Structure formats: structure tokens, C-alpha cells
Amino acid sequence: MQLTFAQKLSERYRYSLILLKELVITDFKLRYQGSILGYLWSLLKPLMIFSIMYVVFLKFLRFDFGVPHATVYLFAGIILWNFFSETTGNALSSIVGKGDLLRKINFPKYVVVLASSLNALINLLLNFVVLAVFMFLDNVDISRNILWIIPIVIELYVFSLALGFILGTMFVRLRDLAQIWEVVMQGMFYAVPMFYPLQLVPEKFSKILVLNPIAQMMQDMRWALVGPKTITLGSLWSNPYIRLIPITVILILAVVSVQYFRKRAKFFAEEI
Amino acid sequence: MAKTVENAITVNHVSKNFILPHERAGNVKSIFTNLFNSTALKSKEVQHALKDVSFEVKKGEFFGIVGRNGSGKSTMLKMLAGIYQPTKGSVDIDGKLVPFIELGVGFNPELTGRENVYLNGALLGFSTKEIDAQYDEIVSFAELERFMDQKLKNYSSGMQVRLAFSLATRAKADILLVDEVLAVGDAAFQRKCFEYFKELKANEKTVVFVTHDMNAVREYCDRAMLIDNSEMQMIGDPKDIAREYALLFMDKASDHAKKGNGKRWGTGDVEITDVKAKIEKDEVVVKVKAKVNKTVDRLIYGIHVMGQDAAEITAMNNRMIKVPDIEHLAAGESIEFEWRMLNIFNDGNYSIMLTLVDDVANTLDWYTHAASFEVKRFERSTTPVLPPVTVETKIRK
Numbered sequence: 218m219q220l221t222f223a224q225k226l227s228e229r230y231r232y233s234l235i236l237l238k239e240l241v242i243t244d245f246k247l248r249y250q251g252s253i254l255g256y257l258w259s260l261l262k263p264l265m266i267f268s269i270m271y272v273v274f275l276k277f278l279r280f281d282f283g284v285p286h287a288t289v290y291l292f293a294g295i296i297l298w299n300f301f302s303e304t305t306g307n308a309l310s311s312i313v314g315k316g317d318l319l320r321k322i323n324f325p326k327y328v329v330v331l332a333s334s335l336n337a338l339i340n341l342l343l344n345f346v347v348l349a350v351f352m353f354l355d356n357v358d359i360s361r362n363i364l365w366i367i368p369i370v371i372e373l374y375v376f377s378l379a380l381g382f383i384l385g386t387m388f389v390r391l392r393d394l395a396q397i398w399e400v401v402m403q404g405m406f407y408a409v410p411m412f413y414p415l416q417l418v419p420e421k422f423s424k425i426l427v428l429n430p431i432a433q434m435m436q437d438m439r440w441a442l443v444g445p446k447t448i449t450l451g452s453l454w455s456n457p458y459i460r461l462i463p464i465t466v467i468l469i470l471a472v473v474s475v476q477y478f479r480k481r482a483k484f485f486a487e488e489i
Numbered sequence: 490m491a492k493t494v495e496n497a498i499t500v501n502h503v504s505k506n507f508i509l510p511h512e513r514a515g516n517v518k519s520i521f522t523n524l525f526n527s528t529a530l531k532s533k534e535v536q537h538a539l540k541d542v543s544f545e546v547k548k549g550e551f552f553g554i555v556g557r558n559g560s561g562k563s564t565m566l567k568m569l570a571g572i573y574q575p576t577k578g579s580v581d582i583d584g585k586l587v588p589f590i591e592l593g594v595g596f597n598p599e600l601t602g603r604e605n606v607y608l609n610g611a612l613l614g615f616s617t618k619e620i621d622a623q624y625d626e627i628v629s630f631a632e633l634e635r636f637m638d639q640k641l642k643n644y645s646s647g648m649q650v651r652l653a654f655s656l657a658t659r660a661k662a663d664i665l666l667v668d669e670v671l672a673v674g675d676a677a678f679q680r681k682c683f684e685y686f687k688e689l690k691a692n693e694k695t696v697v698f699v700t701h702d703m704n705a706v707r708e709y710c711d712r713a714m715l716i717d718n719s720e721m722q723m724i725g726d727p728k729d730i731a732r733e734y735a736l737l738f739m740d741k742a743s744d745h746a747k748k749g750n751g752k753r754w755g756t757g758d759v760e761i762t763d764v765k766a767k768i769e770k771d772e773v774v775v776k777v778k779a780k781v782n783k784t785v786d787r788l789i790y791g792i793h794v795m796g797q798d799a800a801e802i803t804a805m806n807n808r809m810i811k812v813p814d815i816e817h818l819a820a821g822e823s824i825e826f827e828w829r830m831l832n833i834f835n836d837g838n839y840s841i842m843l844t845l846v847d848d849v850a851n852t853l854d855w856y857t858h859a860a861s862f863e864v865k866r867f868e869r870s871t872t873p874v875l876p877p878v879t880v881e882t883k884i885r886k
Binding site for chain 2: 231243321486
């Protein structure tokens with residue numbers, strides 16, 4: 218009896234994996250279909266946004282990040298933000314976008330949300346290659362701290378995906394969410410120290426801003442890449458409980474998203 | 490102890506309700522008023538798509554589900570597939586079920602034929618390697634060798650269906666759910682479908698088959714079920730089910746005729762006052778009474794028979810059957826006609842139209858849906874008439 222259960226389990230994940238792979242490939246093909254530069258856009262876009270911000274904030278407004286290698290600093294912030302905004306945005310519309318499929322075939326629904334996030338994850342990894350080029354050109358001294366990048370990327374992925382599962386599920390019934398989320402993202406864009414140095418913000422506010430998981434990850438990533446002078450959650454707060462707030466938020470969100478998604482997924486076909 | 494065949498599907502007192510939220514916001518004002526009016530926000534309608542349906546499908550059985558449009562049969566199929574969850578009751582499946590109920594699920598018009606094969610294959614549970622191994626067979630069965638690198642949007646609908654069907658026949662499952670596949674495709678494609686069905690039957694697969702095609706039900710199904718008005722009406726022998734299904738439509742059609750939805754126009758110089766239609770032995774008899782309101786020199790009288798869809802099956806008048814016109818009718822007189830025609834009509838409800846015209850093309854009385862008659866032979870066939878036919882054969886050596 219136990220063997221058949223194990224067989225069923227492996228069979229179930231086999232199907233999910235096959236489906237996940239094919240959905241990611243299809244998304245990938247469709248996204249850049251008919252465009253001349255195709256996949257290059259996923260690298261060009263952050264570079265272009267970087268150029269704009271570089272000119273506006275570093276040259277015109279002369280923002281001082283208080284660290285050497287401000288270009289690396291800025292670009293790292295942009296790719297992290299891009300990943301977050303792409304993953305949550307894709308996930309939000311992923312289930313409704315696959316409504317046609319959901320109404321006609323029974324398959325593990327989480328595959329849809331997962332597939333929508335994987336293209337963004339590939340983009341993120343490719344952009345890290347560009348970041349490495351930046352660091353090389355800017356003669357950044359690489360320390361052992363750079364290994365912290367790995368847990369930070371995992372944290373970022375878990376946070377984005379957990380939010381994505383909640384957003385995608387809610388969007389099935391609450392179509393106003395697309396507009397709401399756009400506004401929230403606009404707010405977050407300014408609440409995150411992507412294009413401005415955290416030093417510019419009065420400390421009583423920056424202490425709050427850095428509790429936002431995205432801000433925490435962004436600053437920690439910059440710290441790992443460029444240097445110890447970066448203002449981070451750790452440098453602003455010495456209370457260990459407060460330092461745990463962002464990661465606790467993410468873990469709670471992850472548990473809630475799984476529960477919520479599991480509860481609602483059965484009804485997607487009839488509610489879309 | 491009697492040997493019992495195991496059930497592939499057990500449906501236990503299943504009900505399904507859909508909650509249909511009402512459109513709330515019409516204009517800006519109503520958005521605001523509704524925002525504070527909780528009953529308006531919560532206004533919704535519960536649609537009972539299925540009520541307390543129970544049945545079993547044995548392993549290796551070919552089981553038909555029939556019913557009119559909107560009766561709930563597709564909802565039933567979606568619940569068997571696990572796409573919908575029952576509101577009440579349970580659905581138990583024993584065996585590997587193909588997860589789709591329609592051909593070509595996931596087909597994307599922007600992808601090429603080849604890419605769609607891999608995508609649809611993945612939905613059927615085939616890995617890239619497994620599709621690689623049978624790719625040529627899939628393509629040649631669909632007869633699309635030359636088109637696989639074209640985008641699907643450039644395929645004709647027939648080509649798409651062929652590709653979808655070719656993929657569907659690959660599905661490895663013990664239980665198949667088939668919804669209306671036979672409604673699409675040309676004769677050659679339908680023949681392929683039927684061959685596939687025969688193969689499924691030979692391999693003792695369990696098949697649940699939703700269709701409107703009673704011939705297919707009689708031919709392939711071991712048992713069938715009739716769903717109407719969200720409830721199971723009958724379950725059992727496919728022949729009985731097919732007959733019951735045909736009756737549903739007859740009742741509906743005769744209701745229509747009884748309500749006298751007919752149109753009528755004309756000068757009224759001669760006016761039809763009474764019409765009776767009935768079947769006597771092998772004849773359809775139509776008795777018509779008319780009264781003359783105004784003197785008419787010459788009267789030509791006709792009768793038309795219309796089928797279910799208001800298509801004219803036959804039309805004739807006295808001249809066509811070489812009966813002289815009626816001459817010199819004076820006001821106050823009355824006439825009676827008795828039409829008799831051989832009942833060569835097939836199952837169904839038929840409507841009669843009567844015409845009275847004069848020889849200078851004045852319409853005196855044009856009476857559509859004047860009466861109706863019903864033929865019940867219980868041999869529902871696609872053709873409207875069943876003329877007496879004989880055939881002689883000679884074999885020469």
C-alpha cells in the first residue's frame with residue numbers, strides 16, 4: 218500500500234515538472250515573439266533604466282550614497298526591484314490568464330504561478346552576470362561577504378513568490394486588485410531606497426523603511442557586494458528581535474500563501 | 490459468491506450549485522449607493538446545475554451522457570474530470586483518468602504546430618523525450634507533415650482538430666472523458682473517431698461520452714444516462730435513452746405549435762375557420778373548413794408541411810395534383826377540404842400551412858402553423874422523410 222502511495226506521489230510531481238517546463242518554455246517563446254532583439258530586452262531594460270537613473274540621480278541631483286562604486290550600488294538595486302515587480306506582476310495575472318486552461322483540464326494549479334515566476338528568476342540570474350561585469354569594470358574588491366547573495370536571493374524569491382500566490386489567488390475574485398497593486402507598487406518604489414541613499418532619510422524614518430523586506434534585502438545585497446559602509450537593518454537596529462522582523466514577515470506570508478492558495482485552488486475553474 | 494465488476498466511477502448524490510454574482514455597478518451613483526447597501530453588494534443568484542445525481546460506471550464500460558443544451562451534462566463531465574468540485578456528494582474515480590475533456594486544450598495560435606504538440610503533450614503528461622519518440626506517428630496520423638513548422642493560427646479548423654485528435658489518441662489512461670468530439674470535422678475525420686472508439690472498446694477502456702448524436706449512443710454505449718433540468722431522468726439501455734431524448738424535443742416542438750405562434754394574412758375574402766390534422770393509419774389527414782365572405786371567381790388552394798426547424802418539407806396545391814380550381818364562390822357559402830397524404834414522415838413534430846389564393850395573385854388567406862401533427866416511430870433519423878422504397882438486386886456471374 219505504501220509503495221502505491223509513493224508511486225502516486227512521484228507520478229504527481231512528474232506531471233507537474235513536465236508541465237512546468239513546457240509552460241516556462243511557452244511563456245518565454247511568446248513573450249519575445251516578433252520582437253527583433255528578443256530576449257536581449259531582459260538585459261537591455263534594466264541597463265536603460267539604470268542609465269536614466271544614473272544621469273538623473275547621480276549626475277544631476279548628485280546623490281551621495283556614501284560608498285564607493287555607486288554605479289554597482291544603483292544597478293544592484295534596480296535588478297532586485299525589477300525582479301520583485303516582475304514576479305509579483307506576472308503572478309497576479311497568471312491564474313486568470315490561464316483561465317482557458319483551468320476550465321478544461323485538471324492539473325496542479327500551483328504550476329501556473331510557479332511558471333510565471335521562473336522567467337523572472339532566469340532574468341535575475343542573467344542580470345547578475347551583467348552586474349559582475351559592472352563590478353569588474355569598477356574594480357570592486359570582492360570579499361567573502363559576497364556569498365551572502367545566495368541566501369538573499371532565496372529570501373527574495375520566497376517573498377516574491379509568496380506574495381505572488383496570494384495576489385494571483387485574490388485576483389480571481391477581486392479584479393480591482395490589478396489597479397490596487399499598481400498603486401501599492403508605485404508607493405513601494407519610493408519607499409525602497411533604490412535610487413536614493415538611505416543617508417538622506419532622517420534616521421527615525423529610515424529605521425522604519427528598512428523593516429520592509431525589500432529594503433532590507435536591497436541594503437543587505439549592496440552590503441554583500443560593495444562594502445561594509447552600507448546602511449543595513451543590522452546597522453540601524455541592534456535589537457535582535459527587531460532585526461528578525463523582515464524574515465518573520467516573509468515566513469508568515471509564505472505559510473499564509475500556501476494555506477490560502479490550497480483552499481481556493483479547487484474553485485479556480487468555476488470562479489474565473 | 491457472485492463475481493462483481495469493479496466500478497471505475499462512482500458518483501454519489503452529487504449536487505452542484507454555481508453562485509452567480511449580479512452585476513452591481515451601473516453608474517457612478519449606484520456604485521456609491523451599493524457600497525453602503527450590503528444587500529445589493531451581496532446580491533447573487535444560486536444556479537442549481539445538478540441536483541442529487543448518483544450513478545456508477547463499471548470498468549470497461551462505454552457510458553453515454555445525453556441531455557439538452559444547458560441540462561448539466563457538461564458540468565457532470567467536468568466534475569468527473571476534477572475540474573469542478575461537487576457542492577454536495579462525492580465523485581470517486583478508480584483508475585488513471587485523462588485530465589482533459591476537450592480536444593486541443595492549451596493550443597496556442599501563436600506557436601507552431603510542432604511547439605503545440607509538445608505543449609499539449611505536456612498537458613497529457615508526456616515528457617519531451619516521450620513526445621520525441623512518437624512525434625512522427627502523431628504528425629502522420631494527423632496528415633500534417635508539411636505544416637508542422639507553421640503557426641497554428643494559419644491552420645484551418647479541420648487541421649487543428651486533426652492534430653488535437655491525433656494527440657488525444659496518445660493519452661495513456663484507463664478512463665476517458667469525451668465531450669462532443671463528433672460534432673466537429675468532416676466525414677473522414679468522423680470515421681477516424683469511430684475507429685478510435687472501436688479500438689477503445691476492444692481494449693476495454695472505460696469511456697464516458699457526452700453527445701447529442703443518438704446514433705452514436707445506440708451504436709457504442711453499453712449504458713446511458715439522460716440528464717434534463719439538472720436532474721437525472723433515466724439511466725439504462727441506450728435505446729431507451731435515445732428514445733426518451735427524442736421525446737424531449739417533440740414535446741417542446743408541439744408546445745410551440747399548440748400555442749399558435751403562427752402568422753396569418755390575406756384579404757379574408759375566403760377565410761379558413763377550422764383546421765384539424767391527424768394521422769389515420771398510414772395517411773396524414775388534414776380537414777379544413779372555410780367560409781366565403783366575398784364572391785370569388787376562382788380559388789386555388791394549397792398545403793405546406795414544415796419540419797422541426799420550420800424548413801419546408803413539401804408544398805403543393807390543387808393544380809399540382811391536377812385537381813381543378815373551385816369556380817364561382819358566392820358570399821355566404823362555405824367549403825370543406827380534406828387533404829390526404831401518405832405518411833412518409835420520420836419522427837418529429839410537423840406544422841401545416843394552408844394557402845388560399847385567386848388566379849390574379851391575390852392572397853385570400855395565408856395561414857402558417859394552422860395545425861400540427863406528430864409522428865412517433867422511435868427511429869429518430871437525420872432525414873425528414875421516409876418514402877416507401879423497394880430495391881431489387883441481381884447478381885450476374
